[in-house]
Amino acid sequence: MYKLLISDLDESLLNDSGNISTNDLATIKLMQQQGVKFIPNTGRGFASVQPLLKQIGTFKQAGEYVISYNGGVIVENSDNHVLTSHYLPHQIVAQIYQLARSQSDLGVHIYTLNDVYVYNIDNYEQAYIDSRKVQTIEFNEPTLDSLTTSPIVKILVENLDHDRLVEFQKLILANIAIPLSQTFSSNRYLEFNPTGVDKGNAVLELCQKLAIEPADVITLGDNDNDLPMIKTAGMGVAVSNSINSIKKAAQLTLKATNNDNPITEIYQTLFN
Incomplete structure (x- = not known):
């Protein structure tokens, strides 16, 4: 049953x-x-x-x-x-954020327990977010220092080209020392959670x-x-x-x- x-x-x-x-x-x-x-x-x-x-x-x-x-x-x-x-180490999120900011064609979502901060989101992605009734906060700061006291659950990067996300995943693997859970979703996202x-x-x-x-x-x-x-x-x-x-x-x-x-x-x- x-x-x-x-x-x-x-x-x-x-x-x-x-x-x-x-x-x-x-x-x-x-x-x-x-x-x-x-x-x-x-x-x-x-x-x-x-x-x-x-x-x-x-x-x-x-x-x-x-x-x-x-x-x-x-x-x-x-x-x-x-x-x-289960929260990500803040320094790891900061590294991923900096690597994503170095790629002009990637959007970023940063998830704290209660809020979603978004960086470099185009109109097409915003329309998708709106269709899911997700409330977001625009974030364009060069570092994550303002979020230091906010536990971060997840970070993702966004691009409609899956191959582009795979390229970024390789960049992460080459630059981030600790293991992470990494998954693709919605044919537009590469998501990062704590390992396990x-x-x-x-x-x-x-x-x-x-x-x-x-x-x-x-x-x-x-x-x-x-x-x-x-x-x-x-x-x-x-x-x-x-x-x-x-x-x-x-x-x-x-x-x-x-x-x-x-x-x-x-x-x-x-x-x-």
């Missing part, structure tokens, strides 16, 4: 406009009535997920959760109580707190940063628009893309 449905948001649950479908919203509420918790597991911060929580009925609810920042933070929705947190921090380990952390076996968990994803949770769950599910590595790791690949009611197909396939 599955007890948790843990889902990536962008390009998985949410359609290309950044919204959940009416059918999937109804299906999530039906599953909740049958005792299955729905938990977002996203690279975004938990603040940007609050409108979705209102839709699915878990906003400010005790015993309901969000996994955010690629597993960097798990919160209980009641008062956004932080259950687990990923969506899969966060699923295991939450399962331990809830005394639920990973075998009783369904995860849904589409991209590189979702791979650890696809492998961790008893039932890893890929949307049709997933990259090949997700489809190969998943136990179930849907016919549905993120635009075609994926949660409803999961329910029809696994619960009927």
Whole structure:
């Protein structure tokens, strides 16, 4: 009996406009009535997920959760109580920021616990951010000295050319001494978390707190940063628009893309 449905948001649950479908919203509420918790597991911060929580009925609810920042933070929705947190060393974030600033075609997002600072964001990227209802703070300082007292959960660089991100990843590997968790997402981002921090380990952390076996968990994803949770769950599910590595790791690949009611197909396939 599955007890948790843990889902990536962008390009998985949410359609290309950044919204959940009416059918999937109804299906999530039906599953909740049958005792299955729905938990977002996203690279975004938990603040940007609050409108979705209102839709699915878990906003400010005790015993309901969000996994955010690629597993960097798990919160209980009641008062956004932080259950687990994993922060990057400030000097490492500063190094990545300086390397990104030396590349004029890269945008940067810096995630503290409660805010997102963005550097060198063009109009196309801003439109994507707006479609996801993410509030950001423009940041154009030459160093991160002003953020010294703010714990940083994640930093990412942005470019629509995947090969360009791979080039930057090589630059990071050549210049940053300590290991980092590095993943690609949304066909536009290269994300950096502390080593060992990923969506899969966060699923295991939450399962331990809830005394639920990973075998009783369904995860849904589409991209590189979702791979650890696809492998961790008893039932890893890929949307049709997933990259090949997700489809190969998943136990179930849907016919549905993120635009075609994926949660409803999961329910029809696994619960009927």
